[in-house]
Amino acid sequence: MPRYWLLKSEPFKYGWDNLVAEGEGTWDGVRNYRARNNLAAMEVGDQAFFYHSREGLEIVGICQVSHAGITDPTDPTGKWAAVKVKPLKRLPRSVTLAQIKAEPRLAECELIRLGRLSVAELTPDEWAVICQMAGL
DNA sequence: GCCAACGTTGGC
DNA sequence: GCCAACGTTGGC
Numbered sequence: 001m002p003r004y005w006l007l008k009s010e011p012f013k014y015g016w017d018n019l020v021a022e023g024e025g026t027w028d029g030v031r032n033y034r035a036r037n038n039l040a041a042m043e044v045g046d047q048a049f050f051y052h053s054r055e056g057l058e059i060v061g062i063c064q065v066s067h068a069g070i071t072d073p074t075d076p077t078g079k080w081a082a083v084k085v086k087p088l089k090r091l092p093r094s095v096t097l098a099q100i101k102a103e104p105r106l107a108e109c110e111l112i113r114l115g116r117l118s119v120a121e122l123t124p125d126e127w128a129v130i131c132q133m134a135g136l
Numbered sequence: 137g138c139c140a141a142c143g144t145t146g147g148c
Numbered sequence: 149g150c151c152a153a154c155g156t157t158g159g160c
Contacts, residue, residue, distance in 0.1 A: 008145095031144095115146070115152095116144085116145050116153070118146095
């Protein structure tokens with residue numbers, strides 16, 4: 001049973017287009033325990049929305065975990081986790097934060113409840129709602 | 137172990 | 149660019 005996630009990135013630092021261009025990206029640099037726990041819980045095959053923070057403020061695509069349980073290569077202490085992801089598909093319609101906030105079924109998701117969490121989990125129901133909003 | 141100060145994140 | 153929210157740090 002795959003789990004579902006949402007990964008935030010600032011598009012001017014590393015956006016969806018960068019991930020597509022590279023074919024595979026390492027999700028590292030996370031220094032928040034809750035986000036770390038989510039990263040550590042990911043398994044190969046899990047899917048994640050790719051969300052543009054600071055600019056755009058919308059989910060633009062879906063990526064898939066290609067390597068799980070990696071030690072963050074940018075961390076000299078070896079305590080922090082990372083994963084690798086591959087782009088799966090761009091959403092037919094981007095789903096904005098405003099739309100997510102306006103949807104009562106998404107009011108309880110980690111993205112909304114914990115606004116500054118950079119790696120959030122979504123329930124299968126929440127995932128399905130967003131997929132529907134994206135035109136999938 | 138508490139809590140004030142500080143730094144960072146991210147929506148607006 | 150501002151500021152609220154939150155996490156972390158460090159003095160006591």
